[in-house]
Amino acid sequence: MKRENNQHAGNAGGLLVFILTAGVFGIINTEMGVVGILPQIAETFQISVPDAGWTVGLFALIVALSAPVMPMLFSRVNRRTVMLLTLGTFTLSNLVSAFTDSFTVVLIARAIPAFLHPVYVSMAFTVAAASAGKAGAPKAVARVFIGVSAGMVLGVPVTSFIASMASFSMAMLFFAAVNAVVLVATLLFVPSLPVRERLSYGTQLGVLKKAVTWQAILAVTMINAAMFGFFSYMSDYLRTVTEISYTLIGMVLLVYGLANIVGNVLAGRLLSMNAVRCVTLIPFVLFAVYASLFLLGGWLVPVVVIIFVLGILAGIASNNMQYIITDAAPEAPDFANGLFLASANLGTTVGTAVCGLFITFFNTRYSVLGALLFLVAGIVFIFLRNRSSKPLSSSQILKNIHEQPSFRTH
Template identity: 60%
Template structure:
């Protein structure tokens, strides 16, 4: 019975994460409609995406720790309630500034729920099954990215912009009701002091982990950010085929999440060590065969699987460096991944403007080389710590 209850808890957490990521990513598909509706430029409309990500990056260092002593069910309901309110305001407002506020305020609470979801999922079963449980929650992350963009775009074009915002509100409302009815009260037995949580930042292993995560995420999302542009200008796909390829990448991402749980449970260090080389091989194939339509579909499939595995690796890499402060570590993870996405997209954009769209891959390879430079010293340091702990 306990196993079934834990599985239900993980599924509800996955749904909640999906609702939050759906809110974050879903607007990407309707930015042109938002610009037209509110009579602003497309770059101004883009603020609802970039400021959301910035809010996540800033709050990831602070808010998860502040809420770490509260009853976890109460925190989950509070954050989902804030997201529901933000989406409802977004659906009815006619003022772009109000829309921006309704988006950015919930964004500050994004790391609170997501870090909590990863922490609770990891603690829901045995230590050996922690990576598998976290991988299931990551399916919600991928699904939010995969389904949020096309579904919101479909709803907005078929009905109205307001209905697309209401779709975001509906998903988070379902997660809220499921949490209210089926998640037990989860008081925190022993609250970690802020000093204990911040102490993890005094370790070199933590900073090497943060650097590796920034570079790994930069390698994936720096190139992925320009995938549609790459498929249009290099592969010469039609727009409907580009949409299909984006779906393929996302579906493969979900498969990657499922594979990652088993890999990190059974072969964690080997998986992390080999990851940059596997992704690098895909990027080399992308560079060489990017203009060929059929090989490109297979490359996107493999890339999508690796992207899903990479998300799990980055979460594991930071949390395993600070196991005594899981909420704070997961907050660090969310801040690091958002920084990686921002820096990666900026640097890879420079490769496009300075060279060509095809050369965006070189930016991804640069980040992979930097990630290797952070991963291997971290592994060496971790091994020495384990030896000294065992000796003690």
């Protein structure tokens, strides 16, 4: 009987993680999908492509600014309520974007759900970890990261295809449909998830008093700057340094994205086995691979292999970065995950700017040097973080996450 109960709980937890992953996919898809249809947006609303770019920039800016605050404000709210509110808002906003003829309305319709983006993603990490138990939590969190990767990998080409074959409105309806399906699944299959222990805002903000928290934040910012600083110019690198066609570039980028998903799967296993070793070693491996790319950038076959390896490492590193933030602040996982999203977005912004400067003053090949410099800084902060306190084991950190802000199902 006990075995049957455990199996039922495991199945329920697996379904919950799947729904959370699908929800994250829908949200990231809404955020990133428009990247591939900026020309269609410009044509639809009779504006310039740079103006159309505000559909991406405004969304990302709001996410970066609200990520530390919004998850904390919603940390006392029933998790199911948060899921339904976020998915409903995303569905409605995409429907508005699909049927309006005003670009201003489109921007407003994208700005409103952007505030809830970090709430859902942060909550998804916390709930996935708690629902799987302390032993299975790293793999559960890794599955949620698959939703992030899939949203970026599949969202852009699928949206671009729909917009090119039909229209901008149909692309927005695709976003709405994805979020609506997850909304219905949440209504039907996710039970009430009330927060058992409601942490005060002061308690959550208190984690900022710890040096290890800031060291983790800076490590995440630097390593994410390295990965996404170069990734922002990967297409240009492949075009100008490796000198391949745009068609082949698209295929290489798809390889990178699929490899990223593989990295997410591997990360769950690696963090379960030895989290500290995984967090410490991956930046060094990244450094070696980026250095190889700098030296071999003009050779097609080595570059494709290197990009594939980079995709796997980036998937692992993303999970690592989320881990070290929650390891630094296990008493406030929602706020910690918000800090992770904020620092990751800040890293993307800073990394893109600095790697862009290397391109401006030298050439595209030297964007890799920007990534290498950020990795050196990230390694330093990880070393300081490891010295500040004895890191918790993966089972200890996940036990804390499970016990402190946990919830019960009804």
